[in-house]
Amino acid sequence: MAVMGSILEAIGNTPLVNLERLVKHWKIEGRILAKLDNLNPSGSKKDRIALGMIRSAERKGLLRRGQTVIEETSGNTGNGLALVCALLGYPFIAVMSKGNSIERVRVSNAFGAKVVRVDQAPGSKSGEVSAADLDLVIKETERLTKELGAFCVGQFHNADNATAQETTGDEMWEQSEGKIDAIADFVGTGGGFVGIATAMRRHDPKTRCYLIEPANAPYYSGEKPKEEAGHHIQGGGYAREVPFLDRSLITGCVSVSDEEAIESARLLSSVEGIFCGFSAGANVAAARKLLEGTEKGKTVAVVICDSGFKYLSTDLYPLKD
Ligand SMILES: Cc1ncc(COP(=O)(O)O)c(C=O)c1O
Numbered sequence: 001m002a003v004m005g006s007i008l009e010a011i012g013n014t015p016l017v018n019l020e021r022l023v024k025h026w027k028i029e030g031r032i033l034a035k036l037d038n039l040n041p042s043g044s045k046k047d048r049i050a051l052g053m054i055r056s057a058e059r060k061g062l063l064r065r066g067q068t069v070i071e072e073t074s075g076n077t078g079n080g081l082a083l084v085c086a087l088l089g090y091p092f093i094a095v096m097s098k099g100n101s102i103e104r105v106r107v108s109n110a111f112g113a114k115v116v117r118v119d120q121a122p123g124s125k126s127g128e129v130s131a132a133d134l135d136l137v138i139k140e141t142e143r144l145t146k147e148l149g150a151f152c153v154g155q156f157h158n159a160d161n162a163t164a165q166e167t168t169g170d171e172m173w174e175q176s177e178g179k180i181d182a183i184a185d186f187v188g189t190g191g192g193f194v195g196i197a198t199a200m201r202r203h204d205p206k207t208r209c210y211l212i213e214p215a216n217a218p219y220y221s222g223e224k225p226k227e228e229a230g231h232h233i234q235g236g237g238y239a240r241e242v243p244f245l246d247r248s249l250i251t252g253c254v255s256v257s258d259e260e261a262i263e264s265a266r267l268l269s270s271v272e273g274i275f276c277g278f279s280a281g282a283n284v285a286a287a288r289k290l291l292e293g294t295e296k297g298k299t300v301a302v303v304i305c306d307s308g309f310k311y312l313s314t315d316l317y318p319l320k321d
Pocket residue numbers: 074075076077186187188189190191192193234235236277279280305306
């Protein structure tokens with residue numbers, strides 16, 4: 001690997017690992033390929049979109065030199081933007097719900113960003129970010145954007161989010177030498193699902209693309225929302241329409257419970273040595289369900305969205321004797 005001009009060149013081109021040990025552990029047939037986007041410089045897949053959306057805004061003339069950048073984020077996009085903005089010379093403000101883990105606040109602070117933490121909606125639980133919590137974050141972001149004359153990146157509406165995550169699909173395809181039958185992705189903004197599905201279908205229109213939702217917070221599956229809609233899978237599962245999600249990309253929906261996501265995340269760490277967060281666990285738990293069902297014997301590719309280091313303040317990895 002040649003000397004890099006800056007850490008920005010270390011974004012993307014992450015390893016793709018065959019989870020043979022886990023497949024053996026679960027006694028299932030087929031392959032799960034895991035794209036280690038937890039190894040991006042700020043610890044998540046969102047570094048790709050941070051760089052992609054800022055570079056695109058510069059090209060389109062939407063972002064002035066030195067202008068303040070602002071974003072509503074569950075933390076990972078904030079971490080990515082904090083890093084990218086630090087290197088490219090933009091002051092950055094991340095607006096987050098207090099329901100998201102504190103590590104991500106500290107990481108953004110470390111990169112020099114300001115983090116505004118928004119109180120959760122009445123009745124919301126810490127560690128669980130609901131659609132109502134997200135609405136409060138969006139409202140505060142809109143207010144600050146106006147007040148400061150800032151550039152709001154807007155990952156929930158910005159199609160460059162999905163375009164940037166097409167690189168993930170393209171890399172998966174190349175690294176697997178085109179041997180992927182299906183992909184599955186847990187949806188937050190939907191940029192990952194749309195980007196990866198778009199790239200895969202470009203390479204092979206027969207690729208099956210599964211959207212993952214928390215068992216407690218279904219939306220695209222058409223199931224009725226549960227009374228208790230809270231869940232622990234931080235970064236998504238808001239049980240609402242995703243603005244740029246083209247439904248024709250969806251082969252099917254897979255629902256994953258907190259317990260399944262947590263069990264898979266812990267096994268990814270202890271069996272495969274892949275230290276990850278809740279949503280990576282959800283992705284791998286969904287891949288397991290697919291290999292136990294309609295995709296038996298096939299190859300399913302998923303993303304390891306972020307690092308387990310971002311969850312040390314939660315109960316994902318408890319202390320053991
Ligand atoms: C940890 C984590 N997993 C999954 C997602 C969902 O990804 P996307 O927004 O591309 O749908 C996010 C998004 O914030 C995230 O932070």
